[in-house]
Amino acid sequence: MPKEARREEYITPSHSIHELKNGMAYYNYNGTHYRVFNSYEDALEFATYGGEGVTVVADFDSEEDLDRFLEGTEKSSVENNRDAAMKTIDTEIWVPNPEKEHFLQYQGQRLVSDVFSELESQVKERFKDDDEDVVFEYIFLDREFEDAKSLFPKGHICVFVLPGRNEAFRVNLCVLNTDGGYEQIASCKVWSHEGAHEVCKYIYKLFYGERGAGI
Structure with missing residues (x-):
């Protein structure tokens, strides 16, 4: 199953938006199509109004592919946060x-x-x-x-x-x-x-x- 969501909203019983801990979100369409966005707001706009001008970060047809993508972005986010705390040594x-x-x-x-x-x-x-x-x-x-x-x-x-x-x-x-x-x-x-x-x-x-x- 996809990563645990920080916030969820069901547009219809089979259409839902899930916000992740790193601030990104994905739109679940009928459990057969998943689109990933940079923010919950982008996902909501896409799901509600068609999202003209909204950037789709990634697009998948299975939960397995979505999971692999989210695991990669989560690891990258953790590494970036760790490196942000780095202090150059003189x-x-x-x-x-x-x-x-x-x-x-x-x-x-x-x-x-x-x-x-x-x-x-x-x-x-x-x-x-x-x-x-x-x-x-x-x-x-x-x-x-x-x-x-x-x-x-x-x-x-x-x-x-x-x-x-x-x-x-x-x-x-x-x-x-x-x-x-x-x-x-x-x-x-x-x-x-x-x-x-x-x-x-x-x-x-x-x-x-x-x-x-x-x-």
Whole structure:
């Protein structure tokens, strides 16, 4: 059966409108035709007046197809809400320039421990209740940077996935040096290939914001 509705209205015994928790709605016509709309108001206008100019988001001939579509939009809505709470992590310290109003000046690198604390908190919060497609297990700081006084290295931050042990996958956070080498900062353990890439994309976005959305 289709997803539980937040609000329902029966135009006739066999024609009904169902509003969903994400704000969308669908129009059930005789139990044989289902049209999905961006809002309850759009669905009502379509059902009542024919809805000229109203956008039909999707159109299905079976409950099974409707269910699959609604499950996809619900998951997308949840992910968007989670990502909306994301706070970009800075690795550098910038302060107001006393000689130039409205300008900042570079003061230095942040402590690795502070950067990792923010990273760990956001990653755990983002994936704590995720479904079995991700299966995030843990994140840890590389031993080289366990010293509380270690500064975050300068360079380009990169995040990538590698096969791990026991069929798990590792998501590595590294910094590329100017000499072509790299320093590993932290790693995550994730039990699915798809999930590892989801964690990888999320961590990249934490450091680069929307610039990292397309990786």
